[in-house]
Structure formats: C-alpha cells, structure tokens
Amino acid sequence: MLTHTKSFIMIVDDNPTNTKVLFDFLQASGFRVLVAKNGESALEKLQAVSPDLILLDVMMPGIDGFETCDRLKASPATQEIPVIFMTALSDAVDKVKGLSLGAVDYITKPFQQEEVLARVNLHLKLHHLNKQLEQRVAERTAELTFALEKLQQSQLQLVQSEKMSALGQLVAGVAHEINNPAGFIKGNLIHFQEYIQDLIHHIYLYQKRVSEAEIAQHAEEIDLEYLLEDLPKTLASMQQGVERICDISVSLRTFSRADSNAKILFNIHDGIDSTILILKHRLKASNEHPAIEVVRNYGNLPLIECFPGQLNQVFMNLIANAIDALEESNIGRSFSDIKANPNQIIIQTTLIDKNYILIKIKDNGVGMSDEVQKKVFDNLFTTKPVGQGTGLGLAIAKSIIVEKHGGTLEVKSLPKEGAEFAITIPVRDKN
Known part of the structure; x- marks a missing residue:
C-alpha cells in the first residue's frame, strides 16, 4: 500500500527523458508533481510553491545540484524541505558532500522504480513524523512555559506569604513592646493628674493664708510626704516609657x-x-x-x-x-x-x-x-x-x-x- 499519495513532489532535472519517466511514474503512484528544468528555475518556482519533497539532479548547467541544495538550506522558507539527490556518480566523496549540504538521501541513475518509490515514501513519512514531533515539542514547550509561569507566580505568592508572615510577627512584637510602656504611661498619668491637682490645691491654701493647722490637715489628707516622694518616680517612669517607645521606633526603622x-x-x-x-x-x-x-x-x-x-x-x-x-x-x-x-x-x-x-x-x-x-x-x-x-x-x-x-x-x-x-x-x- 502506498503512503503519502497526496504529497507534492518537485523534480529538478535538465534531462527531459529522466524527467518524463519520473513524472509519469510518480503521478501514476498518486503524487502531485511539479517539474523544474534547472536550479535557477527551481529556486524561482519555490517562491510560490512549497513541495513536500524535492528530487534534485546533481549535474546541471548553470548552478549545479550542490549549489542549488546549499541555497535551499540557506533559506528559512525552504530549509526544512527534504532533498534527495539524483546522480549517476558513484564517487563516495560526492555523496558525502551532498549529505553534508543537507540532503537526506541519494538515488542512483538509471532509476529502479521500486527503489525510488520506497525512498520517496520513507523520507516523506520521516518528514511528516518530524513535523508532528516539532509540533508536539512546540505544544509541550508552550505547556511547560505556561506551567513555569504559573510556578513562578505561585513562588512569588509564597514569597509574599512569607513576607506577610514575617510582617505579622513583626507587628505582633512591636504592638506588644509598645503596649507595655504605653500602658504604664497611661496608668501613671492618672496618678500624675491627681498629684498635680492636690499640689495645686495645697499651694492655693498657702495663697489664702489659711492657718498652719489647716495646711497640715490638708497635707495629711493628700499624704504630701508620699506624693512628693512618688511624683519624681512617676515622672521618671513615664520618661523611661517614652524612651522605650522611641527605641522601638528606631529599631523598627532600622529593621524595615x-x-x-x-x-x-x-x-x-x-x-x-x-x-x-x-x-x-x-x-x-x-x-x-x-x-x-x-x-x-x-x-x-x-x-x-x-x-x-x-x-x-x-x-x-x-x-x-x-x-x-x-x-x-x-x-x-x-x-x-x-x-x-x-x-x-x-x-x-x-x-x-x-x-x-x-x-x-x-x-x-x-x-x-x-x-x-x-x-x-x-x-x-x-x-x-x-x-x-x-x-x-x-x-x-x-x-x-x-x-x-x-x-x-x-x-x-x-x-x-x-x-x-x-x-x-x-x-x-x-x-
């Protein structure tokens, strides 16, 4: 059973007899066939068409098959088209030269139809499989690229999560450290206000020139001795609290x-x-x-x-x-x-x-x-x-x-x- 019977093949040969034999045989085998008489003609036609495979004669007038192949492989539009050389040459050096230029195979003249058909079908199949593989690689690469982007996004989210976790710990620590001095400043302010009111009232008694007995009685009521002893301590305590808050603020700025x-x-x-x-x-x-x-x-x-x-x-x-x-x-x-x-x-x-x-x-x-x-x-x-x-x-x-x-x-x-x-x-x- 023949494969790739709808494939498009270009024959490049200056010999009309060889061309006609190949053309009739390949067309009868179900292929679509285009003929070019020389390398220049082939390169010109390839600007408008894109065959699935090219059968290229080595010995031609003008630019020979080797130079034609070299130009095909140099052009992005034609470099992927498989090229099979047709030659009567038996020199291994010429075959190596052709393969080094990018050809995939050789067919030796005079042609054996079964061999030509086998080689053409083989390289069409390989070319088709290669295209499928490239497409799958491209699809897989796109999938992996997308997966990588998703992974990078996830990593960024995780990094952000770690930063937020550290920030939460930071905020909790700062809140705890600030609450303590703020708490005793707030508590001491109540006593401080009472002390000040009592001292003001006590001084007011002096201003009224009340008796020493009344002043002594008021001093006892407000526990003046304790008040005068505790007031500097209260102020020192609040000062210490304020300094501690300032230290925390400086540390927070240093840290963050x-x-x-x-x-x-x-x-x-x-x-x-x-x-x-x-x-x-x-x-x-x-x-x-x-x-x-x-x-x-x-x-x-x-x-x-x-x-x-x-x-x-x-x-x-x-x-x-x-x-x-x-x-x-x-x-x-x-x-x-x-x-x-x-x-x-x-x-x-x-x-x-x-x-x-x-x-x-x-x-x-x-x-x-x-x-x-x-x-x-x-x-x-x-x-x-x-x-x-x-x-x-x-x-x-x-x-x-x-x-x-x-x-x-x-x-x-x-x-x-x-x-x-x-x-x-x-x-x-x-x-």
Whole structure:
C-alpha cells in the first residue's frame, strides 16, 4: 500500500527523458508533481510553491545540484524541505558532500522504480513524523512555559506569604513592646493628674493664708510626704516609657528600612539589635519558663556593603527559628529544670581576613537530624505543624545571603544539642 499519495513532489532535472519517466511514474503512484528544468528555475518556482519533497539532479548547467541544495538550506522558507539527490556518480566523496549540504538521501541513475518509490515514501513519512514531533515539542514547550509561569507566580505568592508572615510577627512584637510602656504611661498619668491637682490645691491654701493647722490637715489628707516622694518616680517612669517607645521606633526603622537598587554601608550589629528588640516579647519569662538569655559576643566589625532590609529579614528568620526550637525543647520540662539549664541564644560576630564577616547564631534547643539538615534550606520544607510555617523562610534567607550578597549560609546541628547557623558575607561588594 502506498503512503503519502497526496504529497507534492518537485523534480529538478535538465534531462527531459529522466524527467518524463519520473513524472509519469510518480503521478501514476498518486503524487502531485511539479517539474523544474534547472536550479535557477527551481529556486524561482519555490517562491510560490512549497513541495513536500524535492528530487534534485546533481549535474546541471548553470548552478549545479550542490549549489542549488546549499541555497535551499540557506533559506528559512525552504530549509526544512527534504532533498534527495539524483546522480549517476558513484564517487563516495560526492555523496558525502551532498549529505553534508543537507540532503537526506541519494538515488542512483538509471532509476529502479521500486527503489525510488520506497525512498520517496520513507523520507516523506520521516518528514511528516518530524513535523508532528516539532509540533508536539512546540505544544509541550508552550505547556511547560505556561506551567513555569504559573510556578513562578505561585513562588512569588509564597514569597509574599512569607513576607506577610514575617510582617505579622513583626507587628505582633512591636504592638506588644509598645503596649507595655504605653500602658504604664497611661496608668501613671492618672496618678500624675491627681498629684498635680492636690499640689495645686495645697499651694492655693498657702495663697489664702489659711492657718498652719489647716495646711497640715490638708497635707495629711493628700499624704504630701508620699506624693512628693512618688511624683519624681512617676515622672521618671513615664520618661523611661517614652524612651522605650522611641527605641522601638528606631529599631523598627532600622529593621524595615527600604533598600535602594544599590548596596549601602550598614552596621550589622544595628540590624541584629533591632531584630532582638522586636522579638523581645518572645524572649521574656512566662509562667512556663524563665526568660531566654541572648548573649551577644560582638567583634569589631567595619560597615559592610549590603541590602540592610534583606539582611534584617535573615536575622529575623534565624533568631525566630531559634526561639521556636527553644520553646519546643521546653515541652515536658518544669520551670526549675529549664532554670537549671537555661534557654540561650548566642550571637557571635567576627571579622575574617579583613574581607569577610562571620555571624554565628546558636541555640541550645532541640537540634536537627542529618535528614532535616539536608532539607532545611529547601523550598516548602518545614518541620512545623500545618499553619505554623510556610517552609520558605530559610530558603529565602539562603537566597538573600548567597545570591544577593555573594556569601554563604550553613547549619551545624545534632539532635537535642541545639543548632548553629553560620553566615559569611564579604565586607565589600564583589560585583
């Protein structure tokens, strides 16, 4: 059974006898056939038609078959059309030359009709399958491109989710820290107002020149001795509260400062300190456990070129994770047990060879297994319960350190012996 009987074939040959034999045979086999007498004529006709296969004679006047094939393969409009050379040449060098120009096969004169039909059908089938494959590849590529875009959108959404999670933690910490000083300022203002009213009234008695007995009686009523002792303390307490709110405000600005397109000089210790202050509400003592101790062993570091806001996000993630690990380690332990072996986060900074800084954040919490350590920086990996972690924090942290700052972020840990995260960052931008 013949295949591709409706395919369109062009014959390019200057020999009328050969052309007529091929034309009659192929047409009888069900093909549509077009004839060109030489290379120039073929190239001209190919501007208007697009055959499925070309039978091209090698030896022709004007431009020969090799040059004609070379021009066909150089044109985007015809380069995919399969070319079969027709030749009486038996020299292998000529055949290699033709194949190197892009031809798919040779047919040797005089023609054997069965061989011609077999080769034509074979290469038409291969050409058809190749087109199908290219179409499937294009469709699959489009599908993969669409899937990649969707994945990138999902990743952006997850990154945004992680930022919102960090923002929620930040807001909760700031609200807690501000509520405390604001609360005692508000409470002290009530007493302060009463004290002022009593003092004003007491002074008014002097202005009225009342008797010493009445002044003494009023002093006893308002407990003047205690009032004069407590009033400076109340003012000092409110001053302390205001200063604390100012410190929180400064830390918040330091933590969340907007980065420019270029790196700027920044004091790493300011970033760490601001993060600790924002997380202070999670470090305080409660009914279940004593306060978490933060030990800061700071070295003498220069200002470094970096994106401060991004580094602060890394510090927030690592210190918050350390607190999570310590809280997990406290499960099942009594207050006295924890006090005997207190929760601790140790932060150490060091200058290495004047070119890099090293930041270590270590806790004495639950630690990690080897399996967890291998996955801890992977996207979406988390050991936290559903709804309590996105699995993006450490992946984003590593991206910030490695890709944005040309540094490294590594972890060392053993189960029940805590974990240590080590960050190295170049002092100056290497780019």
